[in-house]
Amino acid sequence: MxxxxxxxxxxxxxxxxxxxxxxxxxxxxxxxxxxxxxxxxxxxxxVQFEQRWFGVLNQLALNGPATVGELASTLRITHVSVSQTRNSLEKAGIVVSEADPSDARRRRLMLTDAGLALIERLQPLWRTCEKVALELTAEAGDLMAALDRLDDALTRRTMFERLMSGTTLLDDLDPTPQGRTG
Amino acid sequence: MxxxxxxxxxxxxxxxxxxxxxxxxxxxxxxxxxxxxxxxxxxxxxVQFEQRWFGVLNQLALNGPATVGELASTLRITHVSVSQTRNSLEKAGIVVSEADPSDARRRRLMLTDAGLALIERLQPLWRTCEKVALELTAEAGDLMAALDRLDDALTRRTMFERLMSGTTLLDDLDPTPQGRTG
DNA sequence: TGACATTGTGTAGGCGCCTACATAACCATG
DNA sequence: CATGGTTATGTAGGCGCCTACACAATGTCA
Known part of the structure; x- marks a missing residue:
């Protein structure tokens, strides 16, 4: 101090x-x-491309048509984010969607021909990304594996739980209730 | 595909x-x-606290008053981000700023008493953060060191350079100039 | 059939950061 | 002391994600 x-x-x-x-x-x-x-x-x-498109495009290419919720779950982001990405992808003509005939709440996304062409065109760049990721992993010494383990660790016990758990925090914390400025 | x-x-x-x-x-x-x-x-x-405050507060606590540009440089973020953080910190009464008498362009930030008290109050939580970081590093196997090395690797050669360098990208890339949608 | 919870998606607005641009103060010149 | 380049800071608006809330379609059960 x-x-x-x-x-x-x-x-x-x-x-x-x-x-x-x-x-x-x-x-x-x-x-x-x-x-x-x-x-x-x-x-x-x-190439006109938005980063947030990648996850959705990749999933549609790998697994075919999917709903907003399915994509959110697979990509581990919120359905809101997928919804916004879908909007952007549709405006760009890369994806179309239609109501699921068996459940009108669901919206099924699928690639357009332009979307397929875009993916085809980007394959080389994406392969380069893989190479660079390997390169970085080599230089950074096992980075990806460390990230995997970080993911796992946070899944086992969230950051919040760790921060709040007595052993680490409450022992130390001065309990004077002087906080709460706002 | x-x-x-x-x-x-x-x-x-x-x-x-x-x-x-x-x-x-x-x-x-x-x-x-x-x-x-x-x-x-x-x-x-x-405690009412914004994540983005941390870097600036920590620097002010460690090194005393500093200007927007100095903080940006130390924290390795843009002056814009520091400027916005300063605004928020001043509104919260944690920091005050004044024009540098020797150069009116510069604005010197310093902690208020409330700011010092806030930092004092948060010390235990921040120490807990350190502990958790160590914990995670242990579980994730040398995570922080891997991040250090990633930082270094990207400093040596940026992601962009890596992506664009011929060996990895241009060899592979189909050169048909069909791109540029927009 | 109507009430009510659940599910799938969308909108509004926020986070911390960014780039591009604007402005004001400073520093050389002539 | 006017001119113009440089430097320090600020504003506008964007990124990809988020939470909180709104709403319509579906399922459930009296």
Whole structure:
């Protein structure tokens, strides 16, 4: 808490110095960097593409038509996000949807010919992504496996549970109820 | 590309099956999960806190008053983001700012007493974050180090450079100039 | 048949970050 | 001291995701 020098020395990376409370920020920064560069690659190839399209397109290509809810569940994002992505994909003519005849609540998405062509066209870039991912995994030493394990760890016990569990937090926490500013 | 079954089988996690093109999405999803849970922890403790405050607050606590640009540089985010965070912090009474007497373009941020008190109050939670980060690193097998190495790898050569470099991409890429939809 | 919960999808608005652009203060020139 | 480039900050609007809420179609049960 001591107020030290205001300039001069500068830690090489704040997320490295204070890992714990900033790990979310760090992952976010990495994802934005990678997503941004990938988008730039699409643009550089003259292909109009949105990052968020990938999951849905890939699933439709692999497994055929699917509903909003099915895609959300497979992609592990909310149905809202899928719904918005669907909207964008339809506007771009890459996907069409129709009400499921057996249940009018459901909306079945399927690729258009333009969608199939787009996927075909992007295959090389996506294969390159795979290669780069391998390259990075090599350089970063087992990154993907570490992410797998992080996913697993958080599935076993969420961040929230970990933060709130007595052993780590409540022992330490000063119980004066002075908080709640707003 | 073959259209297979539309229901039934479901890969356990799409990001694991198609790692390359979705690595950004995966990191984003992880960061959102962690950030969201951390925010829930603040809320559960009755403290009104925004995730984005952390970097700036931490820096001000560690190094004393600083300008928007200095913070942006240290935190490795844009000055815009710092500027918006500053605004939010000032509205919450946690930080005040004044024009630098020697250069009126610069705005020096410093903690208020309320800001110092908030930091004091959050120390236990932040220490818990550290512990949880260590816990996760243990469970995820050297996660933080892998992230360090990923950062380094991307600094050496950006994702964009990797994607565009001939060896990986241009060899594969079908050169028909049919793209550019919009 | 009508009431009521459940399910599938959509809308509004928020998060923390971004890029592109605008503005104001500073610093050289002439 | 006017001109124009540079620097520090701010505004507008976008990204992909989120939560909270709205609503229509379906199932259930009196």
């Amino acid at each position: 001591s107020i030290a020098n205001g300039e001069g020395i500068e830690p090489m990376d704040y997320t490295r110095s204070c890992g714990g409370a900033a790990i979310g920020a760090r992952l976010r920064r990495l994802s934005e960097s990678i997503d941004g560069d990938t988008m730039r690659a699409y643009a550089a190839l003259g | 073959s259209i297979a079954n539309g229901e039934g089988i479901e890969p356990m996690d799409y990001t694991r099956s198609c790692g390359g093109a979705a690595i950004g999405a995966r990191l984003r999803r992880l960061s959102e999960s962690i950030d969201g849970d951390t925010m829930r922890a603040y809320a559960a403790l009755g």
